[in-house]
Amino acid sequence: MLGMGKIAKKVFGTPNDRKVKATRPIVQKINDLEPEFEKLSDEGLKDKTEELAKRAMGGESLDAILPEAFANCREAAKRALGLRAFDVQLMGGIFMHQGNIAEMKTGEGKTLVATFPAYLNALTGKGVHIVTVNDYLARRDADWMSKVYSMLGLTTGVVYPQQPAAEKKAAYDSDITYATNNELGFDYLRDNMKSELAEMSQRKHNFAIVDEVDSILIDEARTPLIISGPAQDRSELYVAIDQLIPSLDDSHYTKDEKQRQVTFTDEGNEALEGLLHNAGILPEDQTLYDPESTTIVHHVNQALRAHKLFQKDKDYIVRNDEVVLIDEFTGRMMAGRRLSEGLHQAIEAKEGVKIQPENVTLAQVTFQNYFRLYDKLSGMTGTASTEAEEFQEIYGLGVVEVPTNKPIARVDDDDAVYRTTQEKYDAIVETIKEAHAKGQPILVGTTSIEKSELLSALLTKADLKHNVLNARQHEQEAQIVADAGKLGAITIATNMAGRGTDIKLGGNVEFKIMEAIAADPEADPEEIRQRIEKEHVADEEKVKAAGGLFVLATERHESRRIDNQLRGRSGRQGDPGRSSFFLSLEDDLMRIFGSERLDKVLSSLGMKDGEAIVHPWVNKSLERAQAKVEGRNFDMRKQVLKFDDVMNDQRKLVFSQRMEIMESKDLSEIVNDMRSQVIDDLVTTYVPPKTYADQWDGDGLHQAVLEGLNLDAPVKDWIEEEGVDDEAIAERLEEAADKYMASKAAEFGPENMRSIEKQVLLQTIDSKWREHLLTLEHLRSVVGFRGYAQRDPLNEYKSEAFALFQSMLDSLREEVTSTLSRVRPLTEDEQRQQMEQLQRQLAAQQAAAQASQGETPPQGDAAAAAPTGEAVAGLDPNDPSSWGDVGRNAPCPCGSGKKFKHCHGALV
Ligand SMILES: Nc1ncnc2c1ncn2[C@@H]1O[C@H](COP(=O)(O)OP(=O)(O)OP(=O)(O)O)[C@@H](O)[C@H]1O
Numbered sequence: 001m002l003g004m005g006k007i008a009k010k011v012f013g014t015p016n017d018r019k020v021k022a023t024r025p026i027v028q029k030i031n032d033l034e035p036e037f038e039k040l041s042d043e044g045l046k047d048k049t050e051e052l053a054k055r056a057m058g059g060e061s062l063d064a065i066l067p068e069a070f071a072n073c074r075e076a077a078k079r080a081l082g083l084r085a086f087d088v089q090l091m092g093g094i095f096m097h098q099g100n101i102a103e104m105k106t107g108e109g110k111t112l113v114a115t116f117p118a119y120l121n122a123l124t125g126k127g128v129h130i131v132t133v134n135d136y137l138a139r140r141d142a143d144w145m146s147k148v149y150s151m152l153g154l155t156t157g158v159v160y161p162q163q164p165a166a167e168k169k170a171a172y173d174s175d176i177t178y179a180t181n182n183e184l185g186f187d188y189l190r191d192n193m194k195s196e197l198a199e200m201s202q203r204k205h206n207f208a209i210v211d212e213v214d215s216i217l218i219d220e221a222r223t224p225l226i227i228s229g230p231a232q233d234r235s236e237l238y239v240a241i242d243q244l245i246p247s248l249d250d251s252h253y254t255k256d257e258k259q260r261q262v263t264f265t266d267e268g269n270e271a272l273e274g275l276l277h278n279a280g281i282l283p284e285d286q287t288l289y290d291p292e293s294t295t296i297v298h299h300v301n302q303a304l305r306a307h308k309l310f311q312k313d314k315d316y317i318v319r320n321d322e323v324v325l326i327d328e329f330t331g332r333m334m335a336g337r338r339l340s341e342g343l344h345q346a347i348e349a350k351e352g353v354k355i356q357p358e359n360v361t362l363a364q365v366t367f368q369n370y371f372r373l374y375d376k377l378s379g380m381t382g383t384a385s386t387e388a389e390e391f392q393e394i395y396g397l398g399v400v401e402v403p404t405n406k407p408i409a410r411v412d413d414d415d416a417v418y419r420t421t422q423e424k425y426d427a428i429v430e431t432i433k434e435a436h437a438k439g440q441p442i443l444v445g446t447t448s449i450e451k452s453e454l455l456s457a458l459l460t461k462a463d464l465k466h467n468v469l470n471a472r473q474h475e476q477e478a479q480i481v482a483d484a485g486k487l488g489a490i491t492i493a494t495n496m497a498g499r500g501t502d503i504k505l506g507g508n509v510e511f512k513i514m515e516a517i518a519a520d521p522e523a524d525p526e527e528i529r530q531r532i533e534k535e536h537v538a539d540e541e542k543v544k545a546a547g548g549l550f551v552l553a554t555e556r557h558e559s560r561r562i563d564n565q566l567r568g569r570s571g572r573q574g575d576p577g578r579s580s581f582f583l584s585l586e587d588d589l590m591r592i593f594g595s596e597r598l599d600k601v602l603s604s605l606g607m608k609d610g611e612a613i614v615h616p617w618v619n620k621s622l623e624r625a626q627a628k629v630e631g632r633n634f635d636m637r638k639q640v641l642k643f644d645d646v647m648n649d650q651r652k653l654v655f656s657q658r659m660e661i662m663e664s665k666d667l668s669e670i671v672n673d674m675r676s677q678v679i680d681d682l683v684t685t686y687v688p689p690k691t692y693a694d695q696w697d698g699d700g701l702h703q704a705v706l707e708g709l710n711l712d713a714p715v716k717d718w719i720e721e722e723g724v725d726d727e728a729i730a731e732r733l734e735e736a737a738d739k740y741m742a743s744k745a746a747e748f749g750p751e752n753m754r755s756i757e758k759q760v761l762l763q764t765i766d767s768k769w770r771e772h773l774l775t776l777e778h779l780r781s782v783v784g785f786r787g788y789a790q791r792d793p794l795n796e797y798k799s800e801a802f803a804l805f806q807s808m809l810d811s812l813r814e815e816v817t818s819t820l821s822r823v824r825p826l827t828e829d830e831q832r833q834q835m836e837q838l839q840r841q842l843a844a845q846q847a848a849a850q851a852s853q854g855e856t857p858p859q860g861d862a863a864a865a866a867p868t869g870e871a872v873a874g875l876d877p878n879d880p881s882s883w884g885d886v887g888r889n890a891p892c893p894c895g896s897g898k899k900f901k902h903c904h905g906a907l908v
Contacts, residue, residue, distance in 0.1 A: 003163070006226050015398060019400050020400070020402070021859075022825045023091050023094045026066065026067060026090075026094055026785065027090050029067040029092055031070050032123055033067060033068060033071035034071060035073040035074070036071075037071045037072055037074070042079065042151065043075050043125075043530060043837065045075060045079075045151060045153070046153035048068070048072045049123070049153045050153065052123050053123045053124075057125060058124040059695075062097070062121065062123070062124070064335075065120065065123065066120055067192055069119060070093060070094075070116050070120070072152065073115055073119045073120075073148065073152065073169060073683075074090070074116075076148050076149075076151040077112060078146035079151060081144070081148060085109075085112060085113070085116070085668045085734065086109070088104075088402055088403055088404065088405050089106065089108070089109055089112060089113045089116075089405075090116065091402050092104050092108075092114050092380065093115075093116030093117050094116075094117075095378075096113070096114070096116075096117040096120065096378035097378070099378050099396075099397065100379075100381040100397060100398040101381065101391055101397050101398065101399045102380045102399070102400060102402050103379075103381060103399055103400065104402045105381060105403060105404050105568055105572070106382050106406070106502065106568040106569055106624045106800060107503075107573050107575075108402070108404060108502075110211065110380045110381075111141050111145065111211075113380060114130055114141075114145070114209050114211065114357050115148050115381065116143050116379060116792060117207075118149075119149065119152060121173040121206070121207045121376070122176050124206075125175075125177065125450070126203070126204065126206040126207075127174070127177060127203050127204075127207075128207045128208070129177050129206075129207070129208040129563055130137065130142075130176065130178045130179075130208075130209045130212050131179060131180065131184060131211060131216065132178065132180055132212070133180065133181065133211070133212045133215055134180060135161065135180055135183075135476060136179055136475045137180075137211070138158055138178040139157070139158050141344075141696070142157075142178035142612050149176055155174040155176070156176050156177075157170060157178070157282070158171055158173030158177070158179070159177060159178070159183050159184070160179075161182075161183055161186075165199070167188070168201045169201045170201050170295070172201050173203070178629065181216045181220070181370075183385065184202075184370065185367060185370045186225055187201050187202055188365065188373070189227050189363040190363075192363065192655045192658060193362070194662075195758075195759065195763075196662065197662045197663060201662075201838045202353075202626060204373040205373040205375065206374065207374060207375065207376045207377075207378070208371065209227050209378050209379065209380065210371065210377070210379040210380075211379070212380075212413065213381045213391075214381045214383055214387060214561055215260070215381075215550055216367055216379075217367060217371065217379070217395060218390065218637075220367055221366065221367055221368045221394075222238055222362045223366070223367075224365060224644075225364060225366070225367070225370070226361050226364045226571065227362045227364070228358055228361050229359065229360065229362045231357060231358050231360040231774070232357075234342075234345070234358075235345075235355040237281070237299060238299065238303075238342070238346060238348070238355055239349050240279055240282065240347070241299050241300055241447055242306075242349035243301045244276070244300075244303075244345065244499070245281075245307045245350075245568060246307075247271075248268060248272070248304075250273070251267050251302060252264060252265060252268030252271055253308065255308055260811060261307055262301075264301075264304070272288065272300060274290050276288070276296065282296055291800045291803040292804075292807065294778050294779045294800065294804065295774075295781045297783050298341075299346070301342045302342050302346040303346045303350070305343060305346070306346035306347040306350045307350055310347055311409040318353060318658065319333075320391065323344060323347050323348050323351045323353060323358075325338075325339070329541045331427075338370070340358075341358075341777065341781060343780075344356070344358075344359055345358055348666065349536065356555070357422075359776065360770070360773075361773050362773075364773065365648075365651070366640055366644055366648075368394060368395075369642070369651075371395065371643075372395065372634065377396075377397060377410035379391075382565060383561045383564040384399045384564050385399050385401055386559070386564070387561060389634070389638070390634050394637075396643065399530075404573075404574075405879065406573055408571050408573030409574055409575065409577070410575075410576070410578065411549070411578045411869070412580075412581075412616060413575070413578065413580040413614075414614050414618065414619055415581040415619050415622065416580070416582055416583065416613070417583045417585065417590070417612055417614070417618055418582070418583070418584040418610075418612045419585055420584055420585070421505055421584045421586045422610075423460055423584065423610050424583065425454075425554075427464050427610070428455070428458075428554060428582050429464075429554065431552065431580070431678065432444070432462075432490060432552065433460065433462060433842065435546075436464060436488055436490060437537070438546050439542060439543070440482060440488075440549075441485050441486055441487065441490075441546075441550065442490050442491070442549075442550045442552055443493060443503070443551075444466075444490070444491065444492045444493070444552045445494075445551065445552070445554065446492060446495075446554050447554070451554065451555075452469075452470060452492050452493070452494055453468070455554065456492055459492075464490055465490065466490035466492055467480050467490070467492070467744045468491075469481065469493040469494065470494055474500065478501040479508075481493065481501045481510060482502065482507070482508040482511060483550070484503045485503045485504050485505045485543065485545050486507035486539070487506065487507075487509055487546070489507075495562055495565070502570070502572065503549060503570075504572075505540050505543040505544060505548060505549065506540035506543050507539065509536040512532050512535075516532050517735045521629070525889050544575065545611045547577070547578055548570060548571065548574070549569065549570040549571070549577045549578075550577070550578045550579075550580070551566055551569055551578070551580070552579075552582065553567075553579070553582065554582055555581075555582075556581060556583060556587070556626070557589075558589065558629045558630070559630050559633070560623060560626045560627070561630075563581070563626075567579040570672050582612075582625045585623075589625065589626070589629075606655075614883060620763065643794065643797060646801045647776055647778075649771075649802070650805050654769050657765070658762065660764070661761050661762060661765075664758075666754055667754065667758055667761060669769070670761070671757050671761070671817070672738070672741075672791055674813040674816055675709075675737055675741070676730075676734050677706060677813055678813050678817045679730050679733045680730055681810070681814075682701065682704045683701065683733065684706070684726060686700040686704050687719070687726050687729055699716075701715050701719075701729075702715045705733065707818070708817065708818050709733075709740075709817065710815060710821040710822050711738055711740050711821060713732075713733060713737075715729070718891075740821065741820070741821065744820075744823070747824075747825065748825065757820065760819050761816055764815050764819065768808050768811065768812045768815070769808075772805065772808045776801060776804070779800055780797065783796045791854050804870065844846060
C-alpha cells in the first residue's frame with residue numbers, strides 16, 4: 001500500500017521533478033537554435049562569442065543570453081571533440097549556472113557539461129575557475145576542453161604546484177582556469193602574503209565550478225590549508241612555566257585518565273595565578289582570565305599535561321638529549337614524531353633536554369571558507385543528495401538530481417552479511433572466481449590500503465591475476481582504472497583510487513590504440529586505429545554479455561555517499577552491471593551499530609558456517625545507521641565551522657585592509673591617523689585625572705612618549721603650563737610628532753617615505769596577524785578547558801577572540817607608529833653589511849637548492865612550508881627518525897597517501 005507521502009509524490013512529482021521540468025523549455029530553446037548555429041563558420045562561432053560578451057558586459061542578464069551561449073558551445077564541442085551534448089547535459093549546465101550542484105551519475109559526461117556554464121559565465125570577462133581533486137585531472141580536463149574554448153575564442157589556463165609566477169598569473173588571467181582545490185587555496189593565502197599587487201596571482205573570485213564537489217566541500221572541509229614556518233624561540237617561557245608545576249598539589253587539578261585530560265580546579269587557578277605573578281611570567285595587573293593571558297594559559301595547560309599525563313619510559317623515552325615518543329599499541333619508538341601545539345616542548349622542558357623549535361601557522365584557510373569567497377559557486381558530482389541539507393545550510397547550494405541520458409540497467413544486490421571476516425573473505429574470493437570465469441570484469445572496493453593488500457594476498461593465493469590501486473599515483477591509476485572494464489579484469493581499489501576516471505566496458509579504446517601503435521611502429525597508424533576500433537566493439541559486446549562491470553564492495557563506509565560512489569562506477573550510460581556489498585558482523589560499522597540485533601536474527605535462523613543473510617531489511621537498517629553517523633559528522637563539521645567563522649571574519653577584514661594598502665599610492669593619511677590614535681591612547685592612559693595631579697610627576701607620559709614616538713618632547717613642561725588637560729597635551733604632542741615626521745620625510749624624500757610607510761604597514765600587519773593566529777589557536781584549546789566551568793566554549797571563544805583582535809589592532813598602531821619614527825637612512829657601513837648578509841643568504845639558498853635536486857618536489861602544504869626549512873625532501877619513508885617535523889596536514893612521509901595526522905601523526 002502506498003503511504004500518503006508516496007501518493008503525493010506520484011500526483012504532484014517531487015520538488016526535484018519540478019526543477020527538472022522547469023528547465024525543459026530552456027533546453028528546447030537551445031535545441032531550436034541548433035540548425036542556425038550549425039550553419040555558422042568556425043569564425044562565426046568566435047564572432048558570436050564576441051557579440052554575446054558585448055551584450056553580457058553591456059548589462060544584459062546571463063539568463064537571457066543562456067540559450068544562444070549554450071547553442072554556440074554545443075556546436076563548438078561537436079566540431080572540436082565530435083561530441084554532441086545530450087539534453088540532460090545541457091540541463092546539468094543550466095543548474096550549475098543557477099548556482100546549484102548538478103548530481104549526475106558516472107559516465108554522464110560531466111567534464112563536457114562544465115564547459116556550458118563556464119563559457120556562459122566567462123563572457124563577462126571576470127574569469128571562471130573549474131576545480132578538480134588532483135593535478136592530473138586539472139591538466140587532463142583542461143587539455144581536453146580547451147579545444148572547445150579556443151574554438152569559441154576563449155583562453156584556457158591550468159594552475160599547478162611549483163608553477164613559475166608569470167605562468168601562474170597568466171593561467172589565472174585566462175577566461176577559464178582549471179586548478180585543484182589545494183592550489184587555489186594556497187595561492188589565495190600566498191597572494192595575501194605578497195607585498196606588491198603585481199605579484200598577486202588571483203583575480204577576484206567570480207564563479208567556481210567544483211567537480212567532485214562532495215569530496216572537496218564535505219570530506220575535506222574540516223582540513224584547513226596551512227602555510228607554516230618556524231616560531232620564535234620560546235624556550236625560556238617553557239622552562240619558566242615548567243618550574244611552577246611541581247609546586248602544585250592534587251587539589252589543584254583533576255585528572256581524567258580515559259579522556260587523557262587534566263584540568264585546573266578553581267583552587268588550582270588561584271594558586272597558579274599567584275605563582276605566575278611571583279615568577280614574573282604574568283604581569284601583576286593581569287589575571288588568568290584576561291584575553292591577553294591566552295598564550296600563557298595554553299602553555300600552563302600543556303605543562304600540566306606533560307607532567308601528569310605523560311610518563312617517562314612509558315609514553316616516551318629520553319635518548320640523545322631528545323624526547324622520543326613510544327607507540328602505545330606496539331611499544332615501538334616513534335623517532336621524529338612530535339606532539340603539536342607546544343606539548344612536545346613542554347615535555348622537553350620537564351626532562352631538561354634541548355627545546356626544539358615549534359612550527360607555527362603563518363596563514364590558514366579551510367576549503368569551506370575559501371569557496372565561500374566566490375560570488376557564485378556551483379558543483380557537480382555523482383553523489384550529493386544524501387548531503388543536500390549540508391550543502392544548502394553551509395554553502396547555500398541546492399542539489400538537483402539530473403536524469404540519466406539512458407535508464408540505469410545495473411542490478412544492485414541486497415547486502416550479504418556473514419558472521420565473521422574470514423567467512424566474508426572466503427565468499428568474496430569465491431564470487432570473484434565465478435565472475436572471472438565468465439569474463440566479467442570486477443572492481444573490488446576496499447576502505448583502506450591494508451585491506452587492499454590483504455585481499456590482494458588472498459587473490460594471489462587463489463591464482464587470480466589482478467591490479468591494486470591505492471590512490472598514490474593519480475596518472476597511472478587513471479589508466480589502470482580506465483582498463484578495469486576489460487574482459488576478465490580484476491582491479492582492487494581503495495575509495496579514492498582513480499576517482500574521476502570513467503570505466504568503459506571492454507577497456508579504453510584510445511589506450512588500446514596507443515599501445516598497438518607503440519608495439520608496431522612500422523605499420524600505418526590509421527589502419528591500426530580502424531582494426532582496434534573494430535576489435536573493441538567486439539570486446540565491448542563480450543563484456544556486456546558477461547554482465548558488464550561487477551562492483552564488489554568489501555565493507556560499508558560510514559557514509560552512504562561513499563558507498564554510492566563505488567556502486568556508481570558500474571552501469572554508466574545504460575550499460576549492464578552489478579553491485580554487491582559483502583559484510584560481516586565483525587566490520588566496524590556493524591560492530592558499532594545494530595549488530596546485536598542482527599546477531600540474534602542470524603542465530604535464530606540457525607545459520608551454518610559460511611552462510612550469509614541477505615535481506616532488504618538489513619540494507620534498510622544499515623542505511624539508518626549510516627544516516628545517524630552522517631548526521632553526527634555534519635554536526636561536528638558545523639561546530640568546527642562556527643569556530644572557524646570567527647577567525648574567517650577577522651581574516652577577511654585583515655586581507656581586505658591589506659589589499660587596500662597595497663592598492664594605495666599614498667598612505668600618509670592612514671599612518672597619521674594611526675599616530676594620533678596612539679597619542680590619544682598614551683595621553684588618556686598616562687595623564688592622570690585632575691584629582692591625582694599633584695601626586696604625579698609626569699614621568700609616565702614622558703617615558704611613554706620617548707618609547708612610543710621616539711620624540712623628545714618637553715611633556716613635563718607642557719603639563720606645568722596646561723595642567724592635566726588631556727586634549728591640550730594631546731594636541732601639542734601631535735603637532736610635535738607631525739613636525740618630527742615631516743622632517744623625516746624631508747630627509748628621505750617624500751617618495752621614499754611613502755614606500756617606507758607601505759612596507760612598514762604591510763610587514764607589521766603580517767607579523768601581528770601571524771601572532772594573532774597563534775594566539776587564536778591557543779585560545780581554542782584554552783576554551784576547551786573552560787567548558788568545565790559551565791561556560792559555553794563557543795561564546796567564550798567569540799568574545800575573547802574579538803577582544804584579542806582589538807588588542808592586536810592597538811598594538812599594530814603602536815608598532816607602526818614607533819617603527820616609522822625610528823627609521824633612518826642606513827650608513828655606508830650598514831649598507832655594506834646588509835649587502836654581505838644578502839649574499840650569504842643567497843649562497844646558502846643555492847647550496848640548499850642543489851642539495852635537494854632530483855627529489856620529488858614537495859606537494860601541497862609541505863610545498864608551501866618548504867622555504868621555512870621543514871624537512872620534506874630527502875627523507876626515508878621507512879625511517880620516521882629522518883622525517884623531522886612534519887606538518888600535520890602534509891602527506892605522511894611513509895607514502896601511505898594519507899595525511900600525516902591521519903597516519904603516523906595520528907597521536908599528535
Ligand atoms: N554528449 C556525449 N556524447 C557522447 N559521448 C560523450 C558525451 N559526453 C561525454 N561523453 C563521453 O563520456 C565519457 C565520460 O565522460 P566524463 O569522464 O566526463 O564522465 P563523468 O560524468 O565525469 O564521469 P565520472 O563520474 O567518472 O567523473 C567520456 O569518454 C566522454 O567522451
